[in-house]
Amino acid sequence: xxxxxxxxxxxxxxxxGLACLIWEGFARSGLFAPALAPSLTLIVSALGRMVxxxxxxxxxxxxxxxxxxxFVLASAVGVFIGILMGRFRxxxxxxxxxxxxxxxxxxxxxxPVFILWFGLGNAATIALVFYAAxxxxxxxxxxxxxxxxxxxxxxxxxxxxxERALFQKVVLPGSLPFVIAGLRQAFAxxxxxxxxxxxxxxxxxxxxxxxxxxxxxxxxxxxMASLAVIGIIGFTFERLIFQTIEQRTVSRWGMVKTxxx
Amino acid sequence: xxxxxxxxxxxxxxxxxxxxxxLQDVSFSVEASEFLCVVGQSGCGxxxxxxxxxxxxxxxxxxxxxxxxxVTGKGLDRGVVFQxxxxxxxxxxxxxxxxxxxxxxxxxxxxxAEIALRFLKLVNLEKFARSYPHELSGGMQQRVAIAxxxxxNPAVLLMDEPFAALDALTREEMQRFLVDVWxxxxxxxxxxxxxxxxxxxxxxxxIVFSPHPGTxxxxxxxxxxxxxxxxxxxxLNYQKEVVYHIVERK
Ligand SMILES: Nc1ncnc2c1ncn2[C@@H]1O[C@H](COP(=O)(O)OP(=O)(O)OP(=O)(O)O)[C@@H](O)[C@H]1O
Ligand SMILES: [Mg+2]
Numbered sequence: 270x271x272x273x274x275x276x277x278x279x280x281x282x283x284x285x286g287l288a289c290l291i292w293e294g295f296a297r298s299g300l301f302a303p304a305l306a307p308s309l310t311l312i313v314s315a316l317g318r319m320v321x322x323x324x325x326x327x328x329x330x331x332x333x334x335x336x337x338x339x340f341v342l343a344s345a346v347g348v349f350i351g352i353l354m355g356r357f358r359x360x361x362x363x364x365x366x367x368x369x370x371x372x373x374x375x376x377x378x379x380x381p382v383f384i385l386w387f388g389l390g391n392a393a394t395i396a397l398v399f400y401a402a403x404x405x406x407x408x409x410x411x412x413x414x415x416x417x418x419x420x421x422x423x424x425x426x427x428x429x430x431x432e433r434a435l436f437q438k439v440v441l442p443g444s445l446p447f448v449i450a451g452l453r454q455a456f457a458x459x460x461x462x463x464x465x466x467x468x469x470x471x472x473x474x475x476x477x478x479x480x481x482x483x484x485x486x487x488x489x490x491x492x493m494a495s496l497a498v499i500g501i502i503g504f505t506f507e508r509l510i511f512q513t514i515e516q517r518t519v520s521r522w523g524m525v526k527t528x529x530x
Numbered sequence: 531x532x533x534x535x536x537x538x539x540x541x542x543x544x545x546x547x548x549x550x551x552x553l554q555d556v557s558f559s560v561e562a563s564e565f566l567c568v569v570g571q572s573g574c575g576x577x578x579x580x581x582x583x584x585x586x587x588x589x590x591x592x593x594x595x596x597x598x599x600x601v602t603g604k605g606l607d608r609g610v611v612f613q614x615x616x617x618x619x620x621x622x623x624x625x626x627x628x629x630x631x632x633x634x635x636x637x638x639x640x641x642x643a644e645i646a647l648r649f650l651k652l653v654n655l656e657k658f659a660r661s662y663p664h665e666l667s668g669g670m671q672q673r674v675a676i677a678x679x680x681x682x683n684p685a686v687l688l689m690d691e692p693f694a695a696l697d698a699l700t701r702e703e704m705q706r707f708l709v710d711v712w713x714x715x716x717x718x719x720x721x722x723x724x725x726x727x728x729x730x731x732x733x734x735x736x737i738v739f740s741p742h743p744g745t746x747x748x749x750x751x752x753x754x755x756x757x758x759x760x761x762x763x764x765x766l767n768y769q770k771e772v773v774y775h776i777v778e779r780k
Contacts, residue, residue: 428631442621523664
């Protein structure tokens with residue numbers, strides 16, 4: 270366990286180091302003017318400056334607020350609808366066409382519409398995140414409920430489980446691998462949506478807004494620093510939250526293989 | 531009074547393209563505490579029959595009486611063990627799997643744990659109470675499944691080839707073990723298998739099914755004392771007799 274962790278950490282260090290080297294080479298190659306492709310030292314010092322002034326913290330907090338608000342709402346709604354679709358034919362017939370048509374529309378395509386509806390600010394971005402995250406949650410939960418092993422249902426029924434017990438004690442845990450996969454995918458989409466949404470719909474705060482705003486003043490070091498923060502936060506969520514949940518539940522139960530690295 | 535009685539059971543699987551008459555006019559009965567084995571070629575309707583007795587399928591014709599009363603659905607008077615190891619709930623430990631039926635009955639937590647541990651002990655798995663199914667071997671998982679089916683104390687145990695997916699050595703061990711458990715708990719058992727030696731080893735009586743449509747073809751009473759010597763002449767003669775009924779043309 271410990272050894273494989275160390276190995277994974279070493280692997281991560283190598284790949285990040287390599288990416289930094291390539292960037293540095295690119296920055297110094299003269300392909301673009303230095304103002305457009307800042308070197309690592311400039312990026313790091315911009316990052317340090319923003320962290321120390323507290324600005325970065327606020328930008329990140331605003332973004333996190335928007336993404337979590339939308340994501341949690343989308344998860345609750347998505348899992349709920351997905352389960353109903355998996356259990357009841359009529360609900361399924363109603364939602365399948367709707368989901369199939371709405372899912373392929375890129376969430377960013379909705380930004381202008383949402384701005385008209387909600388104005389610039391938090392509401393439009395949150396709506397966007399909600400839109401982006403709901404469909405993967407619905408779709409995966411629905412698949413998960415349908416894939417619950419029939420023998421589990423039969424065994425439970427033979428042991429006297431009623432509809433409610435069946436649902437709570439068999440269908441829900443039985444579809445958990447899919448639900449977790451769905452939430453993971455939903456978060457990834459939400460994260461993309463929040464940054465994209467902030468670029469257009471946000472005012473004054475948010476990581477996406479900083480990047481877009483920096484373009485006006487050619488602050489490429491600030492842009493790159495914010496991009497790095499976006500990457501780090503996304504990675505932290507994936508690692509700390511989803512991977513931990515997975516390890517404590519479906520991996521522990523042998524329902525999915527543990528992924529390392 | 532018979533413990534279980536099937537009266538003129540028929541079942542047709544009706545899909546859009548074709549109708550399969552899986553069972554036709556199946557009648558037999560099982561006495562209390564009897565160990566009944568059902569054998570027959572693949573596709574002769576053994577699983578279908580068991581699913582009807584368990585209440586998972588409704589017969590097209592006929593009725594089933596348990597303890598003299600007609601039953602139509604599932605019930606806690608019957609415990610079921612399937613062939614597939616995957617019947618255990620992977621998200622529950624062995625003990626919590628065994629507790630499931632007791633939970634449905636509304637038995638308190640302490641009592642549940644106590645009963646579950648008692649049945650895990652019966653199947654020699656008390657040390658693995660806290661293991662998850664994927665941490666157990668196939669034979670161990672089937673033993674947990676048996677403990678689970680026994681724990682809520684059904685009068686009847688229905689088993690569909692529970693040891694078919696095990697290797698030969700483990701299977702023999704499990705058969706010996708099942709006879710012990712059966713003698714200790716005095717359950718009425720219907721045990722489906724296509725392994726004739728297994729049936730002769732386990733059963734008080736064997737019912738032979740013939741296919742297309744599935745129906746009862748012969749009955750063989752096994753009058754051998756237990757534990758049975760699988761190499762004795764009598765044992766082999768019984769085996770021959772059962773095989774003869776299986777392969778003989780109508
Ligand atoms: N769900 C189903 N739909 C349609 N036909 C079915 C279905 N299940 C079984 N059958 C048919 O019913 C017949 C009996 O099947 P069943 O599974 O009861 O046989 P079995 O004796 O248990 O065979 P095996 O020893 O291979 O398990 C077979 O001809 C099969 O094709
Ligand atoms: Mg079968």
